[in-house]
Each structure stands twice: as structure tokens, then as C-alpha cells.
Amino acid sequence: MAKGQASLERLEIRPLESLEEFNLTLGLQKRVWGFDEADIVAPRLFGVFSHIGGSCLGVFLDSKLVGYSLAFSAFKFGGERYWHSHMAAVHPTLQHQGIGHRLKLRQRADALAAGLDLIEWTFDPLQARNAYFNIEKLGVDVEGYLPNFYGVTSSDLHGSLPTDRLVAAWHLRSSKVLERLAGTRSAADSGDSRIVIPARISEIPRRRAAEIQDRVRAQFQEAFERGLQVTQFERTPRGGIYHLAA
Numbered sequence: 001m002a003k004g005q006a007s008l009e010r011l012e013i014r015p016l017e018s019l020e021e022f023n024l025t026l027g028l029q030k031r032v033w034g035f036d037e038a039d040i041v042a043p044r045l046f047g048v049f050s051h052i053g054g055s056c057l058g059v060f061l062d063s064k065l066v067g068y069s070l071a072f073s074a075f076k077f078g079g080e081r082y083w084h085s086h087m088a089a090v091h092p093t094l095q096h097q098g099i100g101h102r103l104k105l106r107q108r109a110d111a112l113a114a115g116l117d118l119i120e121w122t123f124d125p126l127q128a129r130n131a132y133f134n135i136e137k138l139g140v141d142v143e144g145y146l147p148n149f150y151g152v153t154s155s156d157l158h159g160s161l162p163t164d165r166l167v168a169a170w171h172l173r174s175s176k177v178l179e180r181l182a183g184t185r186s187a188a189d190s191g192d193s194r195i196v197i198p199a200r201i202s203e204i205p206r207r208r209a210a211e212i213q214d215r216v217r218a219q220f221q222e223a224f225e226r227g228l229q230v231t232q233f234e235r236t237p238r239g240g241i242y243h244l245a246a
Contacts, residue, residue, distance in 0.1 A: 007061065008097060013106045016056040016068065022046040024058070024065040025089075032089040041087065046070060055083060055110055059090065059103055066091045069103055071119065082118035083111055104138060105181070108172050117172050122149060122165035125216055126201040126209075128233075128240035131166075135233040139180030140168040142230040145220040161201075161209060164217055191231050191245035195219045199239040 016022055022043035029035050049072040050056045059067030067090040071083040085107065090099045111119055123130045125145070134140045148162035171177060179185050195216060201209050228244040 012060045016058040025068050028089050085119050085121035119170045121168050125166045126197050131233045132235055134168050139177040140170045143167045143169045191243035193223050193244040195242040197239050
């Protein structure tokens with residue numbers, strides 16, 4: 001077994017429980033997103049969200065925090081309770097090794113134990129890797145498009161672009177989710193609409209990236225107005241393709 005794989009056997013995922021542990025998230029927020037002070041989530045809020053019925057999980061490797069997730073309790077106007085997962089991060093040197101997947105599985109298990117059937121979050125429609133992870137690995141439903149949801153942030157990952165976001169709805173007990181988590185899936189409709197995105201929007205000059213974002217926003221809004229839904233996300237050598245169908 002490779003050295004890196006052996007070290008991951010020592011991973012521990014558990015709730016963050018003290019202000020001292022909440023403070024450890026500061027370094028990761030800056031390391032992963034490059035946030036300045038205006039965009040940092042204050043450590044004390046981790047305790048608040050946990051106290052009111054949310055979830056604050058830490059990923060530890062040899063007692064060092066290398067990842068975390070933060071979710072708070074929410075409800076639909078019809079009364080359904082759920083978690084909104086606001087943040088999830090893994091240290092850049094440990095990404096692409098399945099840690100984020102393990103973190104989401106633990107979050108799902110804790111939500112089910114709390115009597116919840118739904119976790120929602122938002123993700124950047126222009127990030128192909130995240131789109132594939134959410135749609136194909138976890139089996140989320142895409143339930144909306146939110147233009148500039150967080151405003152322009154200090155993160156280099158956002159490239160000074162408006163923070164347009166797709167809404168991911170993870171229906172924890174659905175057949176689609178169970179299939180994805182088991183590594184299987186039913187045949188998906190290739191759809192009658194396609195939305196193409198590049199592999200790395202952050203490497204595209206700002207003006208061209210803004211044009212791509214405008215095009216993708218218009219395509220999603222028009223598709224959702226027609227009642228189309230995302231059926232799959234296809235990875236390609238040049239990026240990815242959202243497939244949508246009625």
C-alpha cells in the first residue's frame with residue numbers, strides 16, 4: 001500500500017466540540033479559499049450552529065485538523081426540517097483522495113440519525129470536478145440557480161466573478177442516492193438540452209470567464225423555466241457537460 005494511502009487509515013471524522021477546535025478552522029478557511037477577514041466564518045458560529053441542531057464535523061489526521069464541514073438546521077415553509085451544508089473543506093495537499101466523500105457520508109449518517117431526510121448546499125456551476133462529485137458520486141438533485149448568491153468574495157477560487165450557484169438537494173433515502181453510494185446507477189436520459197463548461201474556469205482570463213458565466217446562467221435559467229432537470233454530468237477532456245431533460 002502506498003504511503004499516502006496508509007496514512008489515510010489514521011483519519012478520524014468526529015464532531016467539533018470546543019471553541020479551541022472551532023478556531024482550528026480558521027487556517028483551513030484561509031488555505032482552501034484564500035478568504036480575507038471579511039469572508040471568514042467566525043469560529044464561534046460553529047458552536048452556535050451545532051447548538052441549534054446543526055452539524056460541525058472535523059477531519060483529523062494524527063490529531064491535526066485537515067478538513068471540516070459546517071451545516072446548520074433549516075426548514076422549508078411547508079415544515080420539512082433539513083440541514084443546509086454551508087461549508088466543506090479538505091486541505092489542498094489531501095484532496096482527490098476520497099476524504100471529501102467520506103466526510104459527506106458521515107454527514108449523511110448523522111443527518112439520518114437525527115431524523116432528517118434532506119441535506120442541501122450550493123455549488124459553483126462552473127466547477128466541473130464539484131459538479132461531477134455532487135451529481136454523479138452523491139446523486140444530488142439540482143433544484144435551482146441562484147445568481148451572485150454570496151456576492152463577490154475575496155477568494156481566488158471565485159476569480160472576482162459573481163458567485164452564481166446551483167442548489168444541490170441530497171435526498172438521503174432516495175433510490176438515486178442509494179444507487180450512487182452503492183456504485184451503481186440506472187440508465188440516465190441523455191436529455192434534450194446540454195450545458196457545456198470548461199475544465200478550469202479559474203485559469204481563463206476574467207473577461208472571457210465572465211462571458212462564459214453569463215452564457216451558463218442564461219442556459220440554466222431558460223432550461224429551468226421550461227421545466228427541465230439535470231439528469232447527469234458528463235466529464236470530458238475539455239471540461240464537462242450538464243445533460244437536462246423534462
